[in-house]
Amino acid sequence: MAYGIMGSTRNSFMSTYQTTQPARCLYFDGASGSLVENNTMDTQNLLLYGNITGPPGNHSSATQFFWDEYARAQHLCAWLRQYEFDMPGQGIEGIVRMSAGFELIWCNFSSPSIRLVSRFNVSVPLLGYNRTSLLRSPEVSRQKIVEIYQGGRNDYDFPAPDWDIDWEHEPFVASQQWDWFASTSRTYSSEDLASNRVPSIRLLDADLVSLYSPGYQKHLVEMIQHDREHLNLALDGFYLGDGSQRSRRDAMRQLMRRRRRHRVGNISPQEVTKLRLDMKRMVSRLIGKGPYDDLWRDISWSHTCDMIVNNFAKRLLQLQRLLERGIVHEHGSLVITQRHLAILRERAHALMMPYFEYSSNLQTASETLKQQQQHGNFQVSFDRCRSGYLPLPVQDGLHAAGPTESSNHHFVGQAIEEVMGNICSVVIGVAVTIEKIWLQDFNQDVQKPDPSQQKLLRDQLRTMHGRVEELTAWLGWAPHWMSCDRLCAWDEECYIPIAPLLRQMSAERPAYGNDPVDFGEVEYDFWHPRCLKVTDFPTGNEW
Numbered sequence: 197m198a199y200g201i202m203g204s205t206r207n208s209f210m211s212t213y214q215t216t217q218p219a220r221c222l223y224f225d226g227a228s229g230s231l232v233e234n235n236t237m238d239t240q241n242l243l244l245y246g247n248i249t250g251p252p253g254n255h256s257s258a259t260q261f262f263w264d265e266y267a268r269a270q271h272l273c274a275w276l277r278q279y280e281f282d283m284p285g286q287g288i289e290g291i292v293r294m295s296a297g298f299e300l301i302w303c304n305f306s307s308p309s310i311r312l313v314s315r316f317n318v319s320v321p322l323l324g325y326n327r328t329s330l331l332r333s334p335e336v337s338r339q340k341i342v343e344i345y346q347g348g349r350n351d352y353d354f355p356a357p358d359w360d361i362d363w364e365h366e367p368f369v370a371s372q373q374w375d376w377f378a379s380t381s382r383t384y385s386s387e388d389l390a391s392n393r394v395p396s397i398r399l400l401d402a403d404l405v406s407l408y409s410p411g412y413q414k415h416l417v418e419m420i421q422h423d424r425e426h427l428n429l430a431l432d433g434f435y436l437g438d439g440s441q442r443s444r445r446d447a448m449r450q451l452m453r454r455r456r457r458h459r460v461g462n463i464s465p466q467e468v469t470k471l472r473l474d475m476k477r478m479v480s481r482l483i484g485k486g487p488y489d490d491l492w493r494d495i496s497w498s499h500t501c502d503m504i505v506n507n508f509a510k511r512l513l514q515l516q517r518l519l520e521r522g523i524v525h526e527h528g529s530l531v532i533t534q535r536h537l538a539i540l541r542e543r544a545h546a547l548m549m550p551y552f553e554y555s556s557n558l559q560t561a562s563e564t565l566k567q568q569q570q571h572g573n574f575q576v577s578f579d580r581c582r583s584g585y586l587p588l589p590v591q592d593g594l595h596a597a598g599p600t601e602s603s604n605h606h607f608v609g610q611a612i613e614e615v616m617g618n619i620c621s622v623v624i625g626v627a628v629t630i631e632k633i634w635l636q637d638f639n640q641d642v643q644k645p646d647p648s649q650q651k652l653l654r655d656q657l658r659t660m661h662g663r664v665e666e667l668t669a670w671l672g673w674a675p676h677w678m679s680c681d682r683l684c685a686w687d688e689e690c691y692i693p694i695a696p697l698l699r700q701m702s703a704e705r706p707a708y709g710n711d712p713v714d715f716g717e718v719e720y721d722f723w724h725p726r727c728l729k730v731t732d733f734p735t736g737n738e739w
Contacts, residue, residue, distance in 0.1 A: 200629055203318040206249045212313040213302075219309040221290040221397065222276070222614065230695030231265070238460045239407070243475055244271045246468050248461060273303035281479050285309050288479055292397060295695050296380045322365040369515065374730045377697045381689040387581060401497045403481055405474045407460055409607045412470070417463045427451050435666060451669040497608045500585050504612070508547075508619055509676045510637030512668055515626070519661035523654060533653070534638050541630050548627035551581040551620070574624065581620035615671070622667045626660045685728035691728045693721050 226248040230236045240246045245251055251271075272291050276282040282289060291301040302310070365712055406416055423429060427450055428436050435451065463471075519538045522533075551578070583591050586609060632655060637649060659730060668677075680690040 204318045204372050206318045206319055208320045209315060209357045210315065213310045214313050215310055217285065217309055219290065219307075220288050221292045222272075222288050222484065223292045223397075227294055227695060229295040229299050231295070232695045235459050236695070237268070239471075240268065240272065242460065242463070242468055242471055244275060246465075246472070269301045272301060275698075276303060279476060279479070281483060283483075287483050295578075296376060296697050298397065304406045320367055322473070323367050328670060370729060373697065374733045377691070378689050378695060378735060380694055381691075399496065399498050400482065402495050403478050404497070404608070405471065405478050405600050406607075407463070407471070408611075412463070412467050412475070415463045415467055417458065419458060422457075423454055426457075429455060433670065435669075448665055448669040452672050452674045455672055495587075495609075497612075500612060504585055504616065504619075505673060505676055509673050511543070512619070512623075512664065512671075513677050515540075515547070516661065516664045516668060518543060518628075519657055519664060521658040523661060530650070533650070537630070537634060537638055540704075541634050544623070544627035545628045548577075551584070552577040552624060552627070574628070577624055578617075578620050581624065582617045583611060583685060587615060618667060618670065622663050626663060630654065678723070678725055680725045680727050682727065688727040688729050690725050691721065692725045 224239055227236045228240065235248065241248050273282070276288050281287045282303055289307055289309055290303055293299050293301070381534055399461050410416070424431070428447060429451075430436050435444070435447055437447070470541070518536075520542060522536055591613075594654065633653065638652075678692065684690050
């Protein structure tokens, strides 16, 4: 885990290292450094031990669960060393994971890739005590760490945080968790995903291994079947529904958050073997020991995905809310309806405009949306939109005879194309429908209200709202639509729980519907961010 260095333990040392050249590391995506009982380390355990429970032994105590991190770090470095992937200055020299911050597990401190800049004691004096008289554990030197690595020892006696803290006399215990949380909030609070990237880390995701890829068929089939049964989905993934608006709202919420329930516990032994082999092949390619498909080498899938989410996440939610407002205000005057529809038309046009060329017969009232979709201009617009984020060589490669063995990530390009295809189909379809409504009924002076016309309009808005709502639920970008409902004050931070800073902020929480996701007592806070002051935050000895 990413331990917080707050100077509130005895013998707290701050060591600063600087790279002397670009260093290659293995990156585990997601909250892979979070010490919570929520399967965050499944992929690491599958790679190292072939299971999700870890090495044999007693894991009943919380202490054992924490100390296993040092064993896990040793085993990850040993895996790199086993296949000679860890050549100093040339190979994979560390592992990057994320919890409340990005952490780096560095395997070889004698590597020429790094140099020690400084090392000093940041422990603060205890209140009423002499600081130097209370140092409880001997300092473990850099040379000691080198000896442990080179000797291949298995006792994992790396320096560990001293949890035996004299809370009463530590001067900054009350604020250390707040400072840790505030640092995390500054890192992850930006709407622009690209700005959340750690500047010193550049992802080389032109090759990756994912259990969402088609190569893990049994795992995927069982996961999809689980989603269908628990989320009431048809075979093609659409929500079946029971006609109840309340049930639909709950279902859309659960569908949007479904990936929080995805686990790898049902993975077969054959797929575990494949995962470990795929990881080995991927690392071999990255360090030049295996074949590589140059077509994909310079692609940054993470950057491409960030651009898509940044461009559409907020605007799709905006479109959904505007359509919802049009349904709610169904008894308004025709003038109010016209004004609201004008705003809705502007937002839909902005989404469709880069791809759509208007046809000369769009004003024909009898032309239905289905007929419009059959016209060539709709298909051309759809193709422009769907392929807009993929370079032409990648598009050609996606539709070739099939991926090569070295193009293990071929499925990512297909996934991006599928996501954009669904976004474009809904956005262009809704925008064309709104444009037709406007040209037919509102592109003129307002006439006397026609009840049948208003009912037809409400029905059309309800249909379009349902399409956008199902799209946003299917995309599952819930974390990007969550934020505090107001701008936090100068002495506040927007609190969204992230491990290890998981703490229920009050003793009482309202029941959270029938959502089957169980993330402990912090689940409500996770979906209901709010601004907190330092005085609202628990002190160190309350965790």
